[in-house]
Amino acid sequence: MKQLAILGSTGSIGLSTLRIVEQYPDRFRVLSLAAGRNLDAIFAQCQRWQPQVVSVATESDAAALQTRLRAAGLTQIEVLHGAAGTVRVATLPGVNFVVSAIVGVAGLEATYAAVVAGIPVGLANKECMVAAGEILTREARQRNVPLLPIDSEHNAIHQCMRGGAKAEIKRIWLTASGGPFRALPPDQFANITVTQALQHPTWVMGQRITIDSATMLNKGLEIIEACRLFDLPPSAVQVTVHPQSTIHSLVEFVDGSILAQLSVTDMRLPILYALTYPERVASDLTFDMRSLSHLDFEPPDFARFPCLRLAYEAAEIGGEHCIALNAADEIAVDSFLAGHISFSAIPRTIEAVLEQTPRRHPSTIQEVLQADAQAREKAREVLRAGAKKKSVSQT
Ligand SMILES: NC(=O)c1ccc[n+]([C@@H]2O[C@H](COP(=O)([O-])OP(=O)(O)OC[C@H]3O[C@@H](n4cnc5c(N)ncnc54)[C@H](OP(=O)(O)O)[C@@H]3O)[C@@H](O)[C@H]2O)c1
Numbered sequence: 555m556k557q558l559a560i561l562g563s564t565g566s567i568g569l570s571t572l573r574i575v576e577q578y579p580d581r582f583r584v585l586s587l588a589a590g591r592n593l594d595a596i597f598a599q600c601q602r603w604q605p606q607v608v609s610v611a612t613e614s615d616a617a618a619l620q621t622r623l624r625a626a627g628l629t630q631i632e633v634l635h636g637a638a639g640t641v642r643v644a645t646l647p648g649v650n651f652v653v654s655a656i657v658g659v660a661g662l663e664a665t666y667a668a669v670v671a672g673i674p675v676g677l678a679n680k681e682c683m684v685a686a687g688e689i690l691t692r693e694a695r696q697r698n699v700p701l702l703p704i705d706s707e708h709n710a711i712h713q714c715m716r717g718g719a720k721a722e723i724k725r726i727w728l729t730a731s732g733g734p735f736r737a738l739p740p741d742q743f744a745n746i747t748v749t750q751a752l753q754h755p756t757w758v759m760g761q762r763i764t765i766d767s768a769t770m771l772n773k774g775l776e777i778i779e780a781c782r783l784f785d786l787p788p789s790a791v792q793v794t795v796h797p798q799s800t801i802h803s804l805v806e807f808v809d810g811s812i813l814a815q816l817s818v819t820d821m822r823l824p825i826l827y828a829l830t831y832p833e834r835v836a837s838d839l840t841f842d843m844r845s846l847s848h849l850d851f852e853p854p855d856f857a858r859f860p861c862l863r864l865a866y867e868a869a870e871i872g873g874e875h876c877i878a879l880n881a882a883d884e885i886a887v888d889s890f891l892a893g894h895i896s897f898s899a900i901p902r903t904i905e906a907v908l909e910q911t912p913r914r915h916p917s918t919i920q921e922v923l924q925a926d927a928q929a930r931e932k933a934r935e936v937l938r939a940g941a942k943k944k945s946v947s948q949t
Contacts, residue, residue: 556582556829559644559673561664562655563587564595566760567678567704570821571653572599574829577837582829586643588656588664591615597622600631607632607646609639611660640664645671651829653704654679657762658884659926662686666919669693669701676828678704680779681884685877686922687782688915701783702828707776708783709824710802710815715784717805717813726786727804727812728776729796730854731756733768736795740858746897748890756799756819765887769900770854771879774865778876781869788869793862795852800841817841860901864908873915874925875908881929882907882936889937899940906936 558575562568568589575582584603589596590611600608600623608631610616616635623631634642637660644652644664652668654661655678662682668675669690677683682690694701703709707728715723734753735746751768752761759767766772773793780791794804802824804814817823823839856863861883868875886903889895895903910932916922 555580556651557585557648558582558829559586559588559646559649559652559668560584560655561588561640561644561653561661562590562657562679563599564589564592565655565657566758567653567655567821567825571655571825571829572603574822574826575603578835581835585649586646588640588643590656590660593619593622597626600628601626604628605631606648607634607643609634609636609643611635637663641667644668645673649673651676653825653829654682655704657681657760659685659880659923662922663919666690666693669697669699672697672699674700674702676702676704676825677783678825680705680775681880683779683782684775684880685926686916686919687779687876688872689917689919689922691782691785700831702831703779703783704821704824704828705776705779706819706821706824707803708780709827711780711784711805713815713827714803714805714813717811718807720785722807722809723786723790724806724808725790725792726780726784727792727794727806728773728780729799729801729803730770730773730793731767731799732795732797732852732854733770735768735858736797736855738858743858744896744898748893751890751897755797757821761891762884762887765890765900766883769861769883769897770859771861771865771883771900771904773854774861774868775880775883777862777865778869778879788866791869793854795854797850800846800849861904864901864904868908871913873913874911874929875913877916877922877925878907878911878929878932879904881926882933885930885933885937895937895940903933903936903940907932 586607587605588609616633620633641664653676654665661679665682801814806812818841868879882904886900
């Protein structure tokens with residue numbers, strides 16, 4: 555029986571994971587849950603799953619949740635908050651698999667704590683790998699702890715890699731849908747609205763990853779994630795735009811063979827794979843091959859999507875550049891979602907922050923979090939300076 559800690563249980567990946575648990579009650583049990591601010595959702599999950607421990611983002615939300623749980627007679631559930639709460643959720647005695655699906659670096663300490671405690675991790679949270687992948691993979695390899703990718707592209711690569719030895723891999727190909735603006739003329743990018751950017755053509759996901767898919771920064775983060783997870787140089791990680799999102803990624807071997815993984819666009823499949831690896835279990839997630847008429851591929855457009863170039867550059871430099879890429883993007887995306895900056899200002903903000911980022915390589919999680927906080931502050935400064943310039947030019 556897999557006894558699960560789910561970090562980010564109220565999010566898109568968290569909900570898909572709970573649907574899997576619902577479908578396979580003999581295989582999985584929920585021991586602990588961590589969420590952010592959605593108290594109604596986490597309260598309902600506590601009622602349904604009766605975890606031993608639950609954690610939310612803030613102390614006041616934890617107190618409010620505790621009151622609601624007591625009123626509902628659920629007095630046995632321990633309610634915690636903040637980073638320490640998520641660490642406890644991940645490392646609770648009895649947990650033997652952690653699903654890491656908190657968005658952003660908020661999930662980093664708990665994911666690292668799970669690895670250090672020797673608990674296998676199903677990794678959806680790519681920001682963890684981007685910010686601290688060097689440290690996380692080093693610890694995981696030293697302790698022989700499996701890091702099983704849930705991100706569909708990396709999950710596909712993981713599956714295809716079973717077809718050959720690491721030394722036989724020439725390169726990997728990450729597929730990208732290209733997002734909603736694949737064919738939009740570049741001069742219209744500045745006018746893209748939040749509603750348009752939140753319309754992903756093939757996947758339904760959380761807000762940040764959906765905007766990141768529209769700028770293709772998401773693919774950039776995935777390039778870095780792939781380098782870390784599979785121990786490959788950036789030059790061995792290529793991107794191909796595949797609008798149907800039917801092939802989730804491919805591995806090219808030295809003899810010229812290319813293996814691809816195809817399946818429905820439903821995150822339950824990579825989650826199920828990670829949860830049951832190395833076994834494969836029967837599911838209802840079938841892909842109808844008869845419906846497949848053609849598969850399109852095209853090279854990514856680096857001019858239209860500067861985030862891809864920024865990500866390759868950060869992947870080459872590593873360390874704080876990867877941390878800053880992710881942190882600056884998170885701040886810029888929040889600002890875009892709040893209606894404060896244009897879509898085109900997202901890559902400009904990231905580039906301005908990267909230009910000021912030192913070439914340092916943090917060696918501890920604390921140093922990573924420090925560099926992350928510094929990069930966020932720089933991003934806010936860049937945005938403040940931009941807003942000031944705009945208001946001056948308007949007067
Ligand atoms: N969705 C996908 O299809 C997909 C695919 C591949 C990879 N991923 C990756 O998976 C991760 C999650 O994505 P998502 O789409 O599921 O995001 P999402 O729907 O926005 O969910 C994010 C989750 O993180 C929780 N959270 C946010 N801040 C927190 C904090 N400070 N402490 C504890 N929990 C916090 C949220 O809680 P509340 O809702 O309660 O605030 C929610 O449960 C991301 O790293 C994303 O890149 C997602």
